[in-house]
Amino acid sequence: MLEGPPLRADAQRNRARILDAAESVFAELGPRGSTEEVARRAGVAIGTVFRHFPTKDALLAAIMKRLLAQLVEEAGKHDLFAFFTHMVAQAAAKKTVVDLLAGSGVDIRLPDAVSHLNEAVGSLLTQAQNAGTVSPRVALPEVMALLVSVCQGALHGGWDTPLQTRTLAVLFTGLHHN
Missing domain, CATH: 1.10.357 (Tetracycline Repressor; domain 2)
Structure with a gap:
């Protein structure tokens, strides 16, 4: 993932919530964990997840x-x-x-x-x-x-x-x- 300009405060909070939710989802569900479940637990839309992490692999790498x-x-x-x-x-x-x-x-x-x-x-x-x-x-x-x-x-x-x-x-x- 390319580094861009600093994230706005709300985008930083969303990113942190997505990472927290992803850790939890993948720890519980393993490979069955989905980005949709990550979005649901993070309280964001799936598009928000993909804006931060274009693929599931990018999300795992960020974790x-x-x-x-x-x-x-x-x-x-x-x-x-x-x-x-x-x-x-x-x-x-x-x-x-x-x-x-x-x-x-x-x-x-x-x-x-x-x-x-x-x-x-x-x-x-x-x-x-x-x-x-x-x-x-x-x-x-x-x-x-x-x-x-x-x-x-x-x-x-x-x-x-x-x-x-x-x-x-x-x-x-x-x-x-x-």
Whole structure:
């Protein structure tokens, strides 16, 4: 989707309501979720949905971009370990939307959003290393690989909360500075 001029306040509100409704619809209904249902729940006309998101795939991509932006914002509220825990919970909660995106064939390129997430996690890693809670031998690429791996496990492994907790405990033990 091309970036245009800034949206009017009412258009921004509509866009946010559409994204909120879409997350809910796709989480509940999966691929059966329709843009018509999104419009109904958002309280807007279907034309309004298509003005913001010309296709269902564009809507799914916007959800993912917003999710990544929210994760970057959340990183500022947590330490590294709490952020890992939050990310795994988010992955499990957003499973349906992520699965829809993966199965849609949409080529989602969000380099800016991913770059911001890398920066946020890098900052958390530096803070943890400066506090002496994470080994100085641990580098950002390893942390990102671990983060992606545990989120993939939460997405596809049928993880329940006790398994998430145990898996994160093993991971955190490996990261701790001895």
